[in-house]
Amino acid sequence: MPKVTSFDVARLAGVSQPTVSRALRDLPSVSPQTKERVRAAARQLAYIPHDQGRALSTRTTRRVAVVSEALTNPFYPQLLEPLRGALERNGYATVVVTDGDGDLAGEVLADGSFDGVVLTTARRGSTVARELARRAVPHVLANRVLDEPESPSVAMDNPAGGAAVGRFVATLGHRRIASIEGPDDTSTGRDRALGLRRGLREHGLRIHAGLVRQVPFDHDSGRAATRELLQRDEPPTAIVCGNDVLAFGALSAARELGVDVPGALTVVGFDDIALSSWPVINLTTVHCDLDALGRRAVDLLLAQLRGGRVAGHDVLAPTLVLRGTHGPPA
């Protein structure tokens, strides 16, 4: 592809290839006149330095991989954006590596294509982080964490958020409370569910086993689970969801079945993604500061890229945000 190389530029400018390399990077060891001649030649040939060559020579790519599940879940683009911004401000390009099945081979991440890795959707037992650690690839977990906290990580305080929701629905007066939870092998799914139970317990409440559903984090799963729950003999008066997308599914099911929200049903989400604040949705949920999370994660990664050993486990406090999908039981 790169028909024109630094040798071509050198020939045209009447200098050597190394001089071209130095001149175009504006190193001080090249005289102003030579620089100008080289720049002119490069311009004339529309020369673009070949990135592979540079990367091979410097053993640095200025690229960071962000591993995420399907981007069609709107949560991930919103996490991605702050990560991308922070990385860009520090001179790194972001490459999104989609990990559809959650069993990505670690090899792709350690073949020299990236200077570092951000894992956003690690499963609790995933070995990818361990493998990266073994190969000394700078990396950080953002959003989800592992059971064995070997790698640095940043996450929301999901247990605390879950507990806050529990206390909130209890205080509203609800007693028949359902929980639509995310997968148990994700730290977000499990921690929020555990937190919810703790919050309810503080008010002397428990979740009836029949009112618990554990499903993947997507709209249709939330919708199906909610349909089941609402068609029980004694349907719940409140449904707490493991994330916002599940809550959208709950709202969809309620709409389909003609159940009024919040009159006859309270729905609470978790994440506070952009859609949730749209008046057409107006979801009561738990706000997560993904900007802060992304910035912090990138800080931890940069520290490693600069050669330091890093082992922090940051936890950010979420906050309940009250909108239009909650109320006292009918």
Next chain:
Amino acid sequence: MPKVTSFDVARLAGVSQPTVSRALRDLPSVSPQTKERVRAAARQLAYIPHDQGRALSTRTTRRVAVVSEALTNPFYPQLLEPLRGALERNGYATVVVTDGDGDLAGEVLADGSFDGVVLTTARRGSTVARELARRAVPHVLANRVLDEPESPSVAMDNPAGGAAVGRFVATLGHRRIASIEGPDDTSTGRDRALGLRRGLREHGLRIHAGLVRQVPFDHDSGRAATRELLQRDEPPTAIVCGNDVLAFGALSAARELGVDVPGALTVVGFDDIALSSWPVINLTTVHCDLDALGRRAVDLLLAQLRGGRVAGHDVLAPTLVLRGTHGPPA
């Protein structure tokens, strides 16, 4: 990063470096016994071939860049997914290149990091495609097209879709029809708006100049425009939006102002992204088969990657999908 190279493997296996290269790629010119010895050595050292080295040597990256605006607009992840799938099936990895401002420097795309490029958010006057053409970088436009059709492209038949919407709202009986359109420098924004006018004209209708808003393709813009429109002395009875996200904004504004949809206001979108079919939204819109679009775009790209000259301009027919946000005027 790659502490262990093919030379290390060669030394351990007692063979030469080229033999390692051939053995691990399972070339026939290596004896089975040698292959096994090399594989064992590679396994023992946890050897991962350095991608930069391979890329430099073969002058091929097996990577394709997909250029898109911010992924927080849910349309793009949905276009991305079929593209990614089709590329993956053909052995190419997808790299998302985010083009926040729409003025991406073409250099990044032509520095040898990618074998090909898919442009999804090109502005009408963009020179990026031309630059790629000049440098003989295989590329294709998917979704949006250019005024000068120099590069191969695939897009929905946006004028036809717009016309269908125009005829539809006219047939419903609406007369005060508003149009919230996307930016004029995008082919989607302009073509859909032109199509709408054509469809209405067929029914002897015109859009009052005061009922036209041209805004960026995002929720808040749609919401703000709709608030303005609904607070006029004679508000529109139907609002046609340049895409679904704008329509969500319209629904938000209607909700805020207590305007009933579809009782007092008809809202129509364009794209039929996943959210639109959620019962909680249930938007009447124009369906675009992004799977087909993505597959076709990748086909055109692959033809170029295999060395062919390609110059097709494919257009796919969209279809109106009637859901819950339309009705006759009050």
Next chain:
DNA sequence: CCGTGGTCTGCATACGTATGCTTGTCAAGC
């Protein structure tokens, strides 16, 4: 006039893998 120091440029080579060509080995065929 020679030596010194500083400035600029070029030479040689490294980075890790892939591949054309050559060499070596061995068995079969005449």
Next chain:
DNA sequence: GCTTGACAAGCATACGTATGCAGACCACGG
């Protein structure tokens, strides 16, 4: 027994850029 050929592996080198080191050149001071 020598040739032929097939097969297996190694040698040399290419890909494009970056960098340590050496050398050239110039000006200046003694």
